[in-house]
Amino acid sequence: MTSDVLVVGAGPAGAWAAYRLARAGARVTILDPSHPREKPCGGGVTGRAMGVVAEVLPQLPPAVVVTHASFQHLDGMHPDDRNMDGRHLEGDEGRRDGVHLDPSVARMSLPAHGLSPASALAVFSRRDFDGALLDAALDAGARLVPQRVVDVAVTPAGVEARTARDRHRGAWLLGADGATSVVRRRLAAPFTRAQLSVATGFFVHGASSTAIAIAVRADPPGYLWSFPRPDHLAVGIGAPADCGVSARRLRAVTRDWLGATGLAPGARLERYGWPIPSLAAPDLDRERPAGGRWMLLGDAAGLVDPLTREGLYFALRSGEWAAEALAREPAGGGRRYEAHLRDEVYPELARAARRCQGFFDAPFLGLLIEAVARSPRIADVLVDLIAGRQPYRGLRRRLLKTREWGYAWRLARLRLGRSAH
Numbered sequence: 001m002t003s004d005v006l007v008v009g010a011g012p013a014g015a016w017a018a019y020r021l022a023r024a025g026a027r028v029t030i031l032d033p034s035h036p037r038e039k040p041c042g043g044g045v046t047g048r049a050m051g052v053v054a055e056v057l058p059q060l061p062p063a064v065v066v067t068h069a070s071f072q073h074l075d076g077m078h079p080d081d082r083n084m085d086g087r088h089l090e091g092d093e094g095r096r097d098g099v100h101l102d103p104s105v106a107r108m109s110l111p112a113h114g115l116s117p118a119s120a121l122a123v124f125s126r127r128d129f130d131g132a133l134l135d136a137a138l139d140a141g142a143r144l145v146p147q148r149v150v151d152v153a154v155t156p157a158g159v160e161a162r163t164a165r166d167r168h169r170g171a172w173l174l175g176a177d178g179a180t181s182v183v184r185r186r187l188a189a190p191f192t193r194a195q196l197s198v199a200t201g202f203f204v205h206g207a208s209s210t211a212i213a214i215a216v217r218a219d220p221p222g223y224l225w226s227f228p229r230p231d232h233l234a235v236g237i238g239a240p241a242d243c244g245v246s247a248r249r250l251r252a253v254t255r256d257w258l259g260a261t262g263l264a265p266g267a268r269l270e271r272y273g274w275p276i277p278s279l280a281a282p283d284l285d286r287e288r289p290a291g292g293r294w295m296l297l298g299d300a301a302g303l304v305d306p307l308t309r310e311g312l313y314f315a316l317r318s319g320e321w322a323a324e325a326l327a328r329e330p331a332g333g334g335r336r337y338e339a340h341l342r343d344e345v346y347p348e349l350a351r352a353a354r355r356c357q358g359f360f361d362a363p364f365l366g367l368l369i370e371a372v373a374r375s376p377r378i379a380d381v382l383v384d385l386i387a388g389r390q391p392y393r394g395l396r397r398r399l400l401k402t403r404e405w406g407y408a409w410r411l412a413r414l415r416l417g418r419s420a421h
């Protein structure tokens with residue numbers, strides 16, 4: 001069977017592209033052997049991401065509405081200097097300060113889904129959230145083939161995706177198959193180790209909450225998180241893949257933090273790990289996200305904030321833009337899609353990448369958490385940054401507008417405002 005569009009990957013980017021294409025009348029085949037599945041990430045869905053999928057909100061599963069966030073700076077020890085049996089060691093504690101996500105801070109208004117205007121962030125089971133998007137695509141007329149794509153090619157007649165059992169042909173190919181994308185490897189270039197972060201941690205079964213917890217640290221450079229899903233916590237740590245710390249040691253850091261914070265004593269831990277694209281600004285200049293008959297979406301295109309490592313919003317928008325490009329200009333869809341990314345996504349990701357430089361230095365992190373603790377206005381800025389309401393463009397200006405002159409100027413001068421426009 002020949003399709004108009006082959007979509008490799010049924011995560012949010014692929015499912016949303018398939019939904020929009022099928023609604024427009026295209027014959028769409030989705031190839032993915034494992035979705036929907038519980039993705040090893042925080043699971044937070046920002047207000048702007050929810051806005052993209054607003055038309056299918058009634059189909060989305062129940063969510064945990066986050067009401068409180070705590071931020072902590074860990075003085076940190078290199079994992080080489082800690083016990084590997086998960087015991088908390090002296091010296092790994094840091095100051096923890098909380099922020100209530102009240103209506104003055106949180107402005108995500110989604111009452112149709114049971115989320116109040118006081119909701120800064122909603123956290124879903126990713127199996128259920130991704131499944132709802134995939135169901136919407138199938139209901140719209142897309143076809144799912146539960147097979148793993150092992151190779152792809154652009155041919156004189158169109159495109160081809162090969163599985164262990166079949167060959168599927170189409171006019172266009174959308175690669176939405178994540179950081180290890182086979183579409184990217186065959187038609188563009190794989191990510192290098194320096195272009196990846198590693199995220200690892202645990203699903204903590206039998207515990208949940210209405211609060212998120214974030215702890216930033218300088219060694220290894222990155223942050224830990226705990227996000228409450230409906231029936232478990234997703235707890236983990238993200239760090240550059242080339243920072244010299246193994247996934248095993250990162251999990252030991254995470255286990256230590258779980259023990260020190262008392263987030264879920266005695267809970268059952270299920271280990272996870274996965275790579276996340278984290279492109280530097282020069283990498284974005286060299287990116288090739290589309291060709292004559294193919295496009296890369298979401299993580300496969302490197303569309304992840306390298307500082308917060310949030311990529312769901314960009315995944316959904318990339319799926320939407322790919323569908324629009326093919327509907328409006330089939331012959332030049334790749335050029336139109338790439339223009340969207342270069343105009344609307346790459347500048348923001350480049351600003352985030354520049355702020356990564358030095359962000360995890362201990363002096364800056366200490367000042368940031370102190371500012372959050374003592375200034376509700378600066379806390380509002382940080383929460384809005386995490387929730388996707390505050391772009392990096394204009395961040396220094398907003399910090400200065402808090403009138404917390406001492407903190408705002410020092411933070412802006414140190415890191416957050418560097419290269420801001």
